[in-house]
Every structure is written in C-alpha cells, then in structure tokens.
Amino acid sequence: MxxxxxxxxxxxxxxxxxxxxxxxxxxxxxxxxxxxxxxxxxxxSKEKLFEAVFMNAFGKLAPQINEIFNSDDDLFEKIRKFTASYITFVIEYPFLPQFIIQEMNNNPDFVEKFLKEEQRPNPIKLVKQIERAIELGEIMPLSPKQLLLDIFSMTVFPFAAQTLVKGIIAISDDEFIALMEARKVHISTQIINAIQKG
Amino acid sequence: MxxxxxxxxxxxxxxxxxxxxxxxxxxxxxxxxxxxxxxxxxxxSKEKLFEAVFMNAFGKLAPQINEIFNSDDDLFEKIRKFTASYITFVIEYPFLPQFIIQEMNNNPDFVEKFLKEEQRPNPIKLVKQIERAIELGEIMPLSPKQLLLDIFSMTVFPFAAQTLVKGIIAISDDEFIALMEARKVHISTQIINAIQKG
DNA sequence: ACCTTTGCTAACCAAATGGTTAAACTTAAT
DNA sequence: ATTAAGTTTAACCATTTGGTTAGCAAAGGT
The missing domain is CATH 1.10.10.60 (Homeodomain-like)
Incomplete structure (x- = not known):
C-alpha cells in the first residue's frame, strides 16, 4: 500500500x-x-484532504442510490431492492450516513459543490413512476416527495442516529446489526402495505 | 436579560x-x-458550558417524547398525536435533532451520562401496548422495535438530515416547512395503513 | 464611611494546531 | 558514477485556542 x-x-x-x-x-x-x-x-491542506475523503465517501453511496432511482423495475420491486441493497451496503460502512449528513449540515455551502455533479442522485424518474402508479390506481394517492422521504427516512435514519437509537431502545452493536438485517424486508413490507390499494 | x-x-x-x-x-x-x-x-469551562446547553436541548425534547410514550391513549391515537406534536415542536427548533444526534455520535460515552436520568425517554410502555395490540389482532404481527424505529425515522430524519434532504429533492426553506406541515398527518396515515388489519 | 461580594475587563499564558522548510534518503534513468 | 526526481524526516513557525490573573467598578450590607 x-x-x-x-x-x-x-x-x-x-x-x-x-x-x-x-x-x-x-x-x-x-x-x-x-x-x-x-x-x-x-x-x-486539511480542507483538500477532507474534500478527497468526503467526495470518495459520497461517491460510494450515490451510485447505489442512483441505480435504484433509475432502474426499469416496477415500483414495488424498486422499493424492495432499494431498502435491501442500501442496508446491505451501509452495514459494511456503518458510519458513512452520519458522516455525510453531519458534514453537509455543518457546511451547507459545500453542498452545492457536488450537487452539480453527474453522480448526483436525482429522483425525478422515480417521482414520475410514483405519479403514474397513482394515475393507474395501483397505489393510494399521495405526495411522491413524502413517499420518497418515507423510504429514505426508514432506511437511513437508524444509521444516522446510531448512538441515540442504540441508547434509547437499549441494544448492543450485534443486536443493532440483527435489527437492521431484519429491517431489509421490514421496511419494504411496511411501505408497500401502506400504499397498496385493496 | x-x-x-x-x-x-x-x-x-x-x-x-x-x-x-x-x-x-x-x-x-x-x-x-x-x-x-x-x-x-x-x-x-467549554465542556461545562456545552453540557448545560446540551442538557437543556435534550430536556426540551425528552418530555415531549415521554408524554406520548406514557399516555393512556389508544395506540393509533398515540401515533397520530406523537407525529403531529413532535413535528410542531421541531419546526420551532429545527436544529435540535441534528444537534443532539451529532453530538451523541461524536461522543458516545457522553450518552450514558444522561440515559440514566429520570427524564430519559423510555418506550417500554408503548412496546407493551404494541404487543398487546398484536395479541388482540388489532394490528399485523411485527417487531415493536421496528415499529418504533419506523415512527421515529419518519418523524426525525427529515430534520436531522435537513441540508441533504433540501438538496436532493431540491426545495427551499419555505417549501421544506410546508412539506413538514403536511407530514404531520401523512406519517400517521402511512403507518396506520401499514399495520392495520383488514 | 468601610468592607465584602459580585460582575466585569484587558492583558496575558501555555498548549495545541495547521502548515512550512531545509536537509537527508531512495530510486531509477543517463 | 552522476544526476535528477520523488519521498521522508525533524525541527520550526505563526496563529489560534481555552483558560487564567490581577485589578477595577458597582452594589449592598454593616
């Protein structure tokens, strides 16, 4: 090395x-x-070193997210795949979400810098897909942005607020991982149950 | 002053x-x-000043949460009240969640310090209530911890990851607040739809 | 009037921090 | 063997940082 x-x-x-x-x-x-x-x-400099690290970290996550956003899968399948593959990925890098979120919050100007990039996660295709599913009567009418937020929240939050979560529901690191493993299917089940018609 | x-x-x-x-x-x-x-x-010292500030911040949130955890309301009503009142509260202090989560993540030892306190949010009553609702067949069988995480995730995450969220779904501060206002009822609707039987 | 306590300021201090420099070492090409 | 380029080190520097000190000013009690 x-x-x-x-x-x-x-x-x-x-x-x-x-x-x-x-x-x-x-x-x-x-x-x-x-x-x-x-x-x-x-x-x-410290800034440059940080930038290299941060971009690399974000560059690991973004394609993961984008692939799902833009795949040709059916909506439900997309939700299933996203939650599962995202959690699988983040279990390997458990501190990535809190790192990215923290630094973005502390340095909002910095955000613009890479939100222009090609790699930038862009949910418009998924949003349109949701709107279409509503028109077709496949799912209940709701705001696509809210649904997007739901999916992200349920998936990312437990990792972003790891220490707090472990503290409040009183579980060990191993139990946390087990809970997240179970969450891979739990999240998509919950969301699909919530939006599915009939 | x-x-x-x-x-x-x-x-x-x-x-x-x-x-x-x-x-x-x-x-x-x-x-x-x-x-x-x-x-x-x-x-x-800086540490002592910080501790005073942090405890005060946490002390504002904890009772909010605890009140819901321990109220005598019916489960669905509890979920509705929690999401609504939490979001109302946090719109007033939009940086509280990210502040608390960040400092807890950066200083995990610090967590124990106040998790012993009386004010500490303790979900066991709510967990038992969920278990009971499952036994009675009122809701689908699921892990109470997962359900708790769902509620917290959907409510807290958008505030904790504010900068990222605003950046990715491309909305202004005002639009963000409007989205959160709508979220007060959206979240409980979604969750209840997901777990409700029949 | 006198003294003690409390609130407050300016100047100061030692340690830590990001960053630099000049010289030494290594490697490979000529 | 010489040179030139890249790599590594120890010592150093200027600035920032949390924290202290000594003294002043006001207030209040006696």
Whole structure:
C-alpha cells in the first residue's frame, strides 16, 4: 500500500469518527504511521484532504442510490431492492450516513459543490413512476416527495442516529446489526402495505 | 436579560451551528456581546458550558417524547398525536435533532451520562401496548422495535438530515416547512395503513 | 464611611494546531 | 558514477485556542 493510500485510509477513519472540525492532522498522521508533513506533501491542506475523503465517501453511496432511482423495475420491486441493497451496503460502512449528513449540515455551502455533479442522485424518474402508479390506481394517492422521504427516512435514519437509537431502545452493536438485517424486508413490507390499494 | 442568560443563548446558537468541536469560545462571547472571561466566570469551562446547553436541548425534547410514550391513549391515537406534536415542536427548533444526534455520535460515552436520568425517554410502555395490540389482532404481527424505529425515522430524519434532504429533492426553506406541515398527518396515515388489519 | 461580594475587563499564558522548510534518503534513468 | 526526481524526516513557525490573573467598578450590607 502506498503512503498516499495509507494517508487516505487514515484520514477516512479519523474524519468519520471526529468530523472535519474534530479531526487533527497529527492524529491522521499517527493513524497512518507516517510523518505529519506527508499529509501536506500529498494533499496540500486539511480542507483538500477532507474534500478527497468526503467526495470518495459520497461517491460510494450515490451510485447505489442512483441505480435504484433509475432502474426499469416496477415500483414495488424498486422499493424492495432499494431498502435491501442500501442496508446491505451501509452495514459494511456503518458510519458513512452520519458522516455525510453531519458534514453537509455543518457546511451547507459545500453542498452545492457536488450537487452539480453527474453522480448526483436525482429522483425525478422515480417521482414520475410514483405519479403514474397513482394515475393507474395501483397505489393510494399521495405526495411522491413524502413517499420518497418515507423510504429514505426508514432506511437511513437508524444509521444516522446510531448512538441515540442504540441508547434509547437499549441494544448492543450485534443486536443493532440483527435489527437492521431484519429491517431489509421490514421496511419494504411496511411501505408497500401502506400504499397498496385493496 | 442577565449576562448569564445572554451567554447561554449565544452558546446555544453557536454550538448548534458549529457543534462542540467547531464552536469557539470567542465567537460565543462576541455573539453574547461580552468579554470572553465571563464565559469562564459563569460556566467554568467549554465542556461545562456545552453540557448545560446540551442538557437543556435534550430536556426540551425528552418530555415531549415521554408524554406520548406514557399516555393512556389508544395506540393509533398515540401515533397520530406523537407525529403531529413532535413535528410542531421541531419546526420551532429545527436544529435540535441534528444537534443532539451529532453530538451523541461524536461522543458516545457522553450518552450514558444522561440515559440514566429520570427524564430519559423510555418506550417500554408503548412496546407493551404494541404487543398487546398484536395479541388482540388489532394490528399485523411485527417487531415493536421496528415499529418504533419506523415512527421515529419518519418523524426525525427529515430534520436531522435537513441540508441533504433540501438538496436532493431540491426545495427551499419555505417549501421544506410546508412539506413538514403536511407530514404531520401523512406519517400517521402511512403507518396506520401499514399495520392495520383488514 | 468601610468592607465584602459580585460582575466585569484587558492583558496575558501555555498548549495545541495547521502548515512550512531545509536537509537527508531512495530510486531509477543517463 | 552522476544526476535528477520523488519521498521522508525533524525541527520550526505563526496563529489560534481555552483558560487564567490581577485589578477595577458597582452594589449592598454593616
């Protein structure tokens, strides 16, 4: 593994745990087992290093989401696939959602920067699909945006608010993962039950 | 308004915007329009000041939640009341959820500190109520914890991930509030549709 | 009038932090 | 073997940061 990769991985870890403000360049260097000056040698500044890490993190999630948004599956199938595959993915990177959400909240200007990108998750196809399903009478009439929010909320929230959730419903890390595994089918079942006609 | 109150409000504002790590004592002092030494005069340290602010923030939310958890209402009524009153409350303090979630995630040890408190939201009564409703055949069989998570997710997530949500579904602050207003009844409708039998 | 307490300020301090520099080491091409 | 480029280190720097101190001013009790 090259020094640059070591730095990147260390930075990923530290930024995820402490956030941009909480992260210390020295800690990243220690974590990578190299001299602090190397951080600046490979990535000019803390901002630049963070940007690299953040973009990479977001770049992992975005295609996951986009693939579902834009697939040709039937609406129900899409919902089933999305919740399942998203949770599978996030169980591997449990801190990605809270990391992304936190940094976006702390730096709203930063948001625009990558919302212009090609990779940017764009739900318009899914929204149209929902509208069509309503017209066809396949599902109850509702606001597509609300439905989108429902799906995202149920899927992402438990990871974003991990510590709070574990604390309030009083479960261990292992129990949390088990709960999330079960959630893969629970969420789509709930949502489809709610919107399905008849 | 006393100096202490001025400090507290300024701290509340700054901590909420920047988080514990991002907040600067000088900025709090400036915001309060007083000398930095006064912060330490009234609240020994940054940690203590933060703790005061955080506990106050959490203390605002907890009773809201607990009241619903422990009321004697029927399950469906409880769900309706909770989503509506929680959203009403949070629209007034839109940054409270993300603040609490962020600081808990960044400082998991801190969690235990107040999860011992009397005020601590405790869902066991509601969980039993859900179990009973299942036994009575009023709702479909499901895991009470999942249902709890569903309710919380749908209610809290849009506020916790505010910046991301506004960015992805491309809406303004005003539209966001309107969407949340509509959500007061949307959420309970969806959930009740999903779990109700027949 | 005198003293004690409380609120407040300006100046100061030590530690931490992001960043730089100059020199040394490594590698591979000439 | 020499050179040139890239890599790595230790020491250093300027600034920021949380926190302290000594002294002033006002208020209130005696």
């Amino acid at each position: 090259t020094t640059e990769e070591k730095i990147f991985e260390a930075a990923f870890k530290v930024f995820q745990n402490k956030g941009f403000m909480g992260a210390r360049m020295q800690e990243i260097a220690d974590e990578a087992g190299i001299n602090k000056a190397m951080l600046h040698y490979f990535f000019r | 006393t100096t202490e109150e001025k400090i507290f409000e300024a701290a509340f504002k700054v901590f909420q915007n920047k988080g514990f790590m991002g907040a600067r004592m000088q900025e709090i002092a400036d915001e309060a329009g007083i000398n930095k030494a006064m912060l330490h005069y009234f609240f020994r």
